[in-house]
Amino acid sequence: MSEAFIFSLVKNSSSIYRKLLITLPVLILALTDWLVPSTSAWGDEGHRYVNLVAAEKLPSAMPAFFKNAAARLSFLGPEPDRWRDQRxxxxxxxxxxxxxxxxxxxKPEDFQALPNDRYKYADWLRAKGKDPKDVGFLPYAILEGYQKIQVLFRLWRDPQQAAERDQIEQNIIYYAGVVGHYVADGAQPLHTTIHYNGWSTSLxxxxxxxxxxxxxxEGEYVRAQIKPEDFRExxxxxxxxxxxxxxxxxxxxDSYNQVEQLYRMDKTARWEANNRNTESKRFVAGRLAAGSQMLANLWYTAWLNSVR
Incomplete structure (x- = not known):
């Protein structure tokens, strides 16, 4: 199978391309880097930054063990990509x-009233003739992660669990760091669209x-041009x-609504490591900030809602 043929499939079918990424890793490894880039939102650096800045924005009402875990939370930002990318x-x-x-x-109008259950959502997609694996489960990864943290904070508050509180604290930090990855993915516009790696429809x-x-x-540009201080404030x-x-x-x-702007900006200042355009930096800083804001709010809400 020639590389030209593979590229033709990639350009004309986001579903086929995504299946290549997920189910044909041997073939992926044989292709050139420009043909099949990594699809990890924000790369390692961006995920670390989102978790770190979120941890810095927590109120004093949060438990000290959690507020003091910024370094560990930052390290855990890329964790789900570590699972996925060991090809x-x-x-x-x-x-x-x-x-x-x-x-x-x-088609945002189709997603206005989703069930808050992964399997009901999958059934709904199948009824519309869609494969859930092709459409994605991102909001459910976020919701399920949030609920895990809420449950663990509830256990941490329970006097009957005091003897194992240290263990519970470690679990809270771990799951909080992991859910941060999915929140950061959600802030990356290309993780909300079929046009996630080049415009993929004939129109x-x-x-x-x-x-x-x-x-x-998300990788080359962020690594070269973005630091936490660019969006912390x-x-x-x-x-x-x-x-x-x-x-x-x-x-x-909100993230999806930035997709066309991201593509439009690529036409005037190509997304790559040497792009020093001010508007490009402002755009990426805004998306990373949106991720950190949502994550900090999510962690804080899990704490508040853990009261019985």
């Missing part, structure tokens, strides 16, 4: 984990690039969410 394993972990990193909401009136740009944007102190799932969907819709 030599080629096992069930990658297959089951990959759809948690994205959701294609290119392209703005003549957006069809070439891979996912890693150029954009993040406000954590505030409680009204409804974690509904607020998660609003957060994802």
């Amino acid at each position: 030599e394993l080629f096992n069930a972990l990658r297959e089951v984990n990959a759809p948690d990193h994205f959701i294609d909401i290119d 392209n009136p703005d003549i957006f690039t069809r070439e891979p740009l996912h890693w150029r944007f 954009l993040v406000k102190p954590a505030q409680p969410l009204q409804d974690p799932f509904s607020d998660t969907m609003k957060f994802l819709f």
Whole structure:
């Protein structure tokens, strides 16, 4: 099978391309780097930054052990990509984990009243003739992570669990760091669309690039041009969410609404390591700040809602 043929499939079918990424890792390794970039939102650095800045914005009401865990929380930001990207394993972990990193909401009107249950959502998609693995489970990865933290904070508060409080604290930090990864994915516009690595449909009136740009944007550019201080001041102190799932969907819709702007900016200042355009930096800083803000709010809400 020639590389030209593979590229033709990639350009014309985001579903086929995503399946190549998930189910044909041997083939992926044989392709050139420009053809199949990494699809880890924000790369290692961006995920660490989002968790770190979120930890800095927590109120004094949060337990000290959690507020003092910023370094560990930051390290855990890329954790789900560590599970997924060990390509030599080629096992069930990658297959089951990959759809948690994205959701294609290119028809927002279809996603206005989703069930807050992963399996009911999957049934709903199948009834519409869609494969849930192709559409993605990102909001459910966030919701389930939030609920794990809430349960653990509840155990931490329980006097009957005092003897094992140290163990519970470690679990809280771990799951809080991991859910941060999915929140950061949600702040990356390319994780909310079928156009996640080049414009993928025949209808392209703005003549957006069809070439891979996912890693150029979130990996090469962020690594070279962004530091936590570039967006730290954009993040406000954590505030409680009204409804974690509904607020998660609003957060994802906001990210999706930035997709065309991201592509438009690539036309004027290409997303790559040497892009020093001020507007490019402001755009990425805003998205990373949105991730940190949502994450800080989510952690704080889990703490507040852990009261029996």
